[in-house]
Amino acid sequence: MAEHSIEVKSLTKRFGDFTAVDAVSFEVDRGRIFGFLGANGAGKSTTIRMLCGLLDPTSGTATVGGFDIRREPERVKRTIGYMSQKFSLYEDLTVAENIRFFGGAYGLPKKTVDARLAWVLEMAGLKGRERSLTRTLSVGWKQRLALGCAVLHEPRIVFLDEPTGGVDPASRRRFWELINDLSEQGITVFVTTHYMDEAEYCNDIRLIHAGRIVAGGSPQELKTNTIRNPILEVSSDRIVEAMEILQKEPWVLETSIFGTSLHISVADEQEGRRLVRDRLDREGIAVHRIDRIMPSLEDVFIHKIEEQERGVGAEEARP
Amino acid sequence: MTIRALCCLRPVIKKEFLQIRRDTRSLIFMVFLPAFMLLMFGSALNFDVKHIPLAVVDQDGSRTSRDLVDKFRTTEYFDLKAVLSKTAEIDPLMAREDIRVALVIPVKFADDLLAGRSPSVQVLVDGSSAMSGTTAMGYISAILQSYSQKITLAALERRGLADVSLPLAAEVRVWYNPELRSANFLVPGLMAFILMVIVTVSTAFSIVREKERGTMDQIRVSSIRPLELILGKMIPYVVISLGSAHLVLFLGQALFGVGIRGSYPLLLLSMVLFVIGALGQGLLISSITRTQQVAFLLAFLTTMLPNFILSGFVFPIRNMPPVIQAVTYLVPARYFLAALRAIILKGAGMAAIWGQLLLLTAFAALMLGVSAARLGKGDEERPRRRRRPA
Numbered sequence: 001m002a003e004h005s006i007e008v009k010s011l012t013k014r015f016g017d018f019t020a021v022d023a024v025s026f027e028v029d030r031g032r033i034f035g036f037l038g039a040n041g042a043g044k045s046t047t048i049r050m051l052c053g054l055l056d057p058t059s060g061t062a063t064v065g066g067f068d069i070r071r072e073p074e075r076v077k078r079t080i081g082y083m084s085q086k087f088s089l090y091e092d093l094t095v096a097e098n099i100r101f102f103g104g105a106y107g108l109p110k111k112t113v114d115a116r117l118a119w120v121l122e123m124a125g126l127k128g129r130e131r132s133l134t135r136t137l138s139v140g141w142k143q144r145l146a147l148g149c150a151v152l153h154e155p156r157i158v159f160l161d162e163p164t165g166g167v168d169p170a171s172r173r174r175f176w177e178l179i180n181d182l183s184e185q186g187i188t189v190f191v192t193t194h195y196m197d198e199a200e201y202c203n204d205i206r207l208i209h210a211g212r213i214v215a216g217g218s219p220q221e222l223k224t225n226t227i228r229n230p231i232l233e234v235s236s237d238r239i240v241e242a243m244e245i246l247q248k249e250p251w252v253l254e255t256s257i258f259g260t261s262l263h264i265s266v267a268d269e270q271e272g273r274r275l276v277r278d279r280l281d282r283e284g285i286a287v288h289r290i291d292r293i294m295p296s297l298e299d300v301f302i303h304k305i306e307e308q309e310r311g312v313g314a315e316e317a318r319p
Numbered sequence: 320m321t322i323r324a325l326c327c328l329r330p331v332i333k334k335e336f337l338q339i340r341r342d343t344r345s346l347i348f349m350v351f352l353p354a355f356m357l358l359m360f361g362s363a364l365n366f367d368v369k370h371i372p373l374a375v376v377d378q379d380g381s382r383t384s385r386d387l388v389d390k391f392r393t394t395e396y397f398d399l400k401a402v403l404s405k406t407a408e409i410d411p412l413m414a415r416e417d418i419r420v421a422l423v424i425p426v427k428f429a430d431d432l433l434a435g436r437s438p439s440v441q442v443l444v445d446g447s448s449a450m451s452g453t454t455a456m457g458y459i460s461a462i463l464q465s466y467s468q469k470i471t472l473a474a475l476e477r478r479g480l481a482d483v484s485l486p487l488a489a490e491v492r493v494w495y496n497p498e499l500r501s502a503n504f505l506v507p508g509l510m511a512f513i514l515m516v517i518v519t520v521s522t523a524f525s526i527v528r529e530k531e532r533g534t535m536d537q538i539r540v541s542s543i544r545p546l547e548l549i550l551g552k553m554i555p556y557v558v559i560s561l562g563s564a565h566l567v568l569f570l571g572q573a574l575f576g577v578g579i580r581g582s583y584p585l586l587l588l589s590m591v592l593f594v595i596g597a598l599g600q601g602l603l604i605s606s607i608t609r610t611q612q613v614a615f616l617l618a619f620l621t622t623m624l625p626n627f628i629l630s631g632f633v634f635p636i637r638n639m640p641p642v643i644q645a646v647t648y649l650v651p652a653r654y655f656l657a658a659l660r661a662i663i664l665k666g667a668g669m670a671a672i673w674g675q676l677l678l679l680t681a682f683a684a685l686m687l688g689v690s691a692a693r694l695g696k697g698d699e700e701r702p703r704r705r706r707r708p709a
Binding site: 049052053054077078080081082084085086087088089090091092093097100101102103104105106107133149150 | 326327329330331333334337338341342532533534536537538539540541542543
C-alpha cells in the first residue's frame with residue numbers, strides 16, 4: 001500500500017505544440033481534501049483527466065490508490081469516483097433511473113444499488129423526487145445527484161472537476177459540507193476550482209498556472225510563508241488615483257485594489273505607514289486608515305503568478 | 320471477459336430503451352418514417368408509364384384509320400384526349416401538357432395500305448420528359464407493329480394464301496416480375512435505403528450525444544467496456560429497426576402487392592446482418608465526430624447518396640462506367656439489395672446469395688471492430704479554451 005493516495009511525478013501533457021500540463025509533481029495524503037486551483041485553461045481538467053485514465057500523459061508518471069495510471073488504468077478506474085465539470089447525468093432519465101444506471105455501470109449487485117439509491121437520495125436531499133426527470137432539477141440538486149452517482153461504488157478517492165461552477169452560494173456551501181463528510185470517512189477528495197474562497201476549505205492546495213504548479217501548501221502556510229513583506233490595507237476615497245501615485249514609488253513593491261481599499265506591499269511596516277501618509281497627503285488624498293493585514297489566498301496567488309511571469313518571460317499569456 | 324461483458328451490458332440496454340422511449344420524436348422517426356417513405360417513394364418513383372394523354376389527327380377518316388385509332392383507345396397505356404382535324408392544333412395542346420403524344424394518320428392511309436404502299440404514320444412525342452417519352456414510343460411502335468402485321472395477314476388471306484405464317488415470331492416471357500411492375504423492383508430497394516439511412520442516422524447521434532453531455536467520460540471511468548457500450552447501444556436499435564423493417568415489408572405486400580417468394584428466415588438473416596452493418600457505420604461516425612450536427616451530416620451523406628445512386632436501387636449498376644461500378648463494391652446496400660431482390664422476387668435460397676451475405680457480415684464486423692477500437696483508445700481532445708500568447 002502506497003503511503004500517499006495520489007503520487008504524481010513530472011506529469012506532462014502536450015497537444016501538438018501546446019503544453020497543457022508541464023512537468024507537474026505532487027502528493028496527496030489519504031483522506032485529505034486536495035484543492036487544485038487555477039484559471040480556466042490552466043491545466044486543471046487535463047491533469048484530472050490523466051489521473052482518471054481518460055487521457056494518456058505525454059510523459060511522467062502517476063499512481064492513484066497505489067496503481068500506475070499507465071500500466072493499470074482499469075484498476076485505477078475501480079478505485080476512483082469522477083465527477084466532470086458538466087454534472088454529467090442523463091437529463092432525460094429520472095433521478096432514480098440515473099442512480100440505477102450508474103450503479104449497474106459500476107457492476108454493483110442489485111441489493112447494493114437499492115441501498116446506495118436510498119443513501120444518495122438522503123444525501124442529496126432528493127427524497128420524494130425519485131421520479132422527477134433530471135432536467136427539471138435545479139443546478140444545486142443536479143450537482144449533489146452527480147456527486148452521489150460518482151461515489152455510488154464507494155471509491156477510496158474522488159475526483160471532482162469544478163464541481164461548483166454555476167451553482168448558487170448556498171448550494172456551494174452545502175456541497176462543501178458533503179465534501180467534508182467524505183473526507184471524514186477517510187475518502188481522499190481531489191477537487192479543482194477557480195473560486196478562491198473554496199480553497200480555504202481544502203487541507204492542501206496547489207496553484208496551477210499555464211500548466212505549471214506555482215505554489216502549494218495548506219491555506220495557512222501559503223498565507224504566512226509566501227509573502228514575507230507586510231501588506232498594508234489603505235482606505236481612501238480616491239483609491240484608483242492613490243494606486244497610480246503609489247505604484248511609481250520605489251519603496252512600494254506591489255499594489256492591487258480589493259473592493260474599496262488598496263493593498264500595497266512594502267519592505268517595512270512602520271516605515272511604509274509613514275511613507276504612504278506623507279505621499280498621499282502631498283497629493284491632497286485623504287487616508288482614512290492603514291492596517292497591516294494577513295494576505296488573502298488571492299494576494300498569494302496574484303503574487304505568485306506575477307512572480308512566475310516575470311521569471312518565465314514576456315511570451316507567456318496573462319491570466 | 321465474456322462473463323464480465325454480460326454484467327454491464329444490461330444497464331446500458333435498459334438505459335438506451337428508456338432514453339429512446341422518452342424521445343418520442345426519434346421513435347417516430349425510426350418506426351413510422353420508413354413506412355411513410357415507402358408510401359411516398361412507392362407512389363412517386365413509378366416508372367410504369369400508363370394513361371399517357373394522346374391526341375390523334377385523322378386526316379384519312381376511313382374505316383381502317385378509325386380501326387387503328389381504336390387500338391389506342393382500348394389500351395390502358397394511352398388516354399385518347401382529343402381527335403383533331405388539323406396538325407396545327409397539336410402544338411398548343413402539347414405545350415400545355417394536355418397531351419404527351421400525338422399520332423398523325425395521313426390522307427389516303429387506307430387506300431395506300433390496300434394498295435400495299437406502306438403509308439407512314441407520324442408520331443409526335445413530348446421529349447421534355449425523356450423517360451416516359453421513350454417508353455411511350457416503345458408502346459406506340461408495338462401497337463403499330465401488331466396492327467400492320469394484322470393488315471398484312473389479312474391482305475395475304477384475301478389473295479388466297481389462307482394459311483400463312485410469319486417466318487419468325489418472338490415469344491417473350493418475363494420471369495420473376497412478369498408484369499414488369501416497378502413496385503416489385505422498388506420495394507426491396509426502398510427497404511435497403513430506408514433501413515440504412517434511418518439506422519445510421521439515429522445511431523450516429525447516440526455516442527456523440529454522450530460526448531456532448533459529458534456522460535461519455537462518466538461511462539469511461541465506470542466498469543463498462545467499449546464493447547459492452549457498443550452492444551448495449553446497438554441491441555435496442557436492432558430491435559426497433561427490425562420492427563420498422565417488418566412494417567415496410569407488410570406495407571409493401573398490402574399496398575403494392577409485393578410478396579415474399581423466398582424463405583423468411585433467410586430474409587430476416589439478411590436484414591439483421593445489414594442492420595448491424597448500418598449500426599456499426601453510425602457508431603463509427605459517432606465515435607469520430609464531436610457534435611451532433613457534424614454526425615448527422617456525415618451519416619446523411621455517407622448513406623443517402625450511395626444508397627440512392629450506387630446500390631442499384633434506381634440505376635442499374637451494370638450500366639455505370641467501370642470506375643463507378645468499382646465504387647459500388649464499397650456500398651453494403653448493393654449486396655443487401657441483391658440478396659433482398661433475390662429472396663423476395665426470385666425465391667432464391669442460400670446457395671444463390673451466400674456471397675452477398677458474407678460480404679455484409681464482413682462489413683458489419685469491420686464497422687463494429689473499428690468503432691470499438693476508436694472508443695477504447697479514448698479521446699485525444701485538446702482543451703477547448705486554449706490560451707494564446709497575447
